Amino acid sequence: MDTQFLHAAEQVIGKYSLQAENIFLLSYTGKKVIWAIQAKSGEFILKKMAISEERIRFMLHAIDYLTGNGVYTPGIVRTPSGEGYVTFEDEHFVVFESVRGRSPNYDNPDDLLKIVAGMAEFHNASRGIEIPDGTEAACHLGEWKAVFQKRYGELVQWKEQIAKAKNRTDFDRLFFEHVDVFLDQCRESIHMLDQSCYEQWVAVARYIKTLSHPNFDVENLTIADNGNLYVHDMDSLSIDLPVHDLRKILNQVMKQRKEWDLHLFLNMTKAYQEMHSLTKGQYFVLTADLLFPHLFHDQVSKYYQNRPPKWTELKHISRLKDLIATEISKEKVLRSFLNRLDEVVLHG
Structure with a gap:
C-alpha cells in the first residue's frame, strides 16, 4: 500500500476506539479513497470524502433520517466524542460499519x-x-x-x-x-x-x-x-x-x-x-x-x-x-x- 495512504488511514483510525489490526486500500478514484479496516470489534470501511464538510453533515443527517424510516444502510461509526467524521490534513473521513452479503444481479x-x-x-x-x-x-x-x-x-x-x-x-x-x-x-x-x-x-x-x-x-x-x-x-x-x-x-x-x-x-x-x-x-x-x-x-x-x-x-x-x-x-x-x-x- 502507498505509505502516504497508509499513514493517513492510521492517523484517522487512531481517533476512533477501533484498535485496527489490518488496513487494506480498496480503491482510489480521484479525491475519493476507500480502505477496509479489520479491528478487534469487527470490520469497517473508511472513506476519504470528496465532498465539503457541509455536504458531509447533510449526508449524516440523511442517513439518520432514512434509517429512522426503515432504509438499510451501513451505520456511521462515531468518535468517542460523538463526531460523525474526522478531519486530517484538511481532508474529511467517515467510518462506516461493514455489511456482509452479496451484490445483487440484474439478470436475477x-x-x-x-x-x-x-x-x-x-x-x-x-x-x-x-x-x-x-x-x-x-x-x-x-x-x-x-x-x-x-x-x-x-x-x-x-x-x-x-x-x-x-x-x-x-x-x-x-x-x-x-x-x-x-x-x-x-x-x-x-x-x-x-x-x-x-x-x-x-x-x-x-x-x-x-x-x-x-x-x-x-x-x-x-x-x-x-x-x-x-x-x-x-x-x-x-x-x-x-x-x-x-x-x-x-x-x-x-x-x-x-x-x-x-x-x-x-x-x-x-x-x-x-x-x-x-x-x-x-x-x-x-x-x-x-x-x-x-x-x-x-x-x-x-x-x-x-x-x-x-x-x-x-x-x-x-x-x-x-x-x-x-x-x-x-x-x-x-x-x-x-x-x-x-x-x-x-x-x-
Whole structure:
C-alpha cells in the first residue's frame, strides 16, 4: 500500500476506539479513497470524502433520517466524542460499519425486483426531509431542461466538428452516421418535457423534498446475509424527482440486454408503483427523460473528452455500437409503455 495512504488511514483510525489490526486500500478514484479496516470489534470501511464538510453533515443527517424510516444502510461509526467524521490534513473521513452479503444481479429476476422495490422504499423514506442549518444538499430540481439542452448542443457541436474534419476516425464515422437519429430524440424529449407536468411536480417537490440516489445500482447495493437490501455511497445524495433514479436503473438494465424489453419495463415499473405510487403524468415525465439519448451522449462525450484515458479506440467503438442499438430500440417500447400505463397506474 502507498505509505502516504497508509499513514493517513492510521492517523484517522487512531481517533476512533477501533484498535485496527489490518488496513487494506480498496480503491482510489480521484479525491475519493476507500480502505477496509479489520479491528478487534469487527470490520469497517473508511472513506476519504470528496465532498465539503457541509455536504458531509447533510449526508449524516440523511442517513439518520432514512434509517429512522426503515432504509438499510451501513451505520456511521462515531468518535468517542460523538463526531460523525474526522478531519486530517484538511481532508474529511467517515467510518462506516461493514455489511456482509452479496451484490445483487440484474439478470436475477428476484434481485432486480428487490432493487426496484428498494429504490421505491428509499424514495418513500426520504420524503419530507429538510436541510438543517449548517448543512448543504445538492439540488437538481428544475434543471432537467437546461441539462438536456446543454447535451443536445454538445452533440450538435461534435457533429459540426466531424463534418469539417478532413481525417475522420472510425469512431467519428460511426458517430456521424447515427447522430441525427439522436438529435431527433433530444428534440422530442425536450418537447415532451415541456408538455408534461414536470414544472408543477418540481414546484411541489421544493416543499416536500425527496432524495435522489443517482448511483442506485449493483455496485452500491448489498443483499445482506439476512436478506435485507443495503444501500451504500450516500455521499452522492441530492434533492431531485424520484424518477431520475428510475430512469438511470432502467437504462442500466436495458443496456446490458442490448435492447429494450417492454415486458421487463412494465414489471419493473409495476414493482416500483406497488411501493411508491406515481401518477400517469409523472410516468410521462419519466418517459420524456428515458427518450433523451443519455447513454449515447455519455459514451460520445467519453471519447471526445478522453474519458477514461486508457480506453482503446476499439473499445469505444464496440461500446458505442451496443448503445446505439439500445437507444434506437427504446422508441417503440416507450410508445407502447405510454399506451399501457393503465396496467401500471391502476387508479387515476
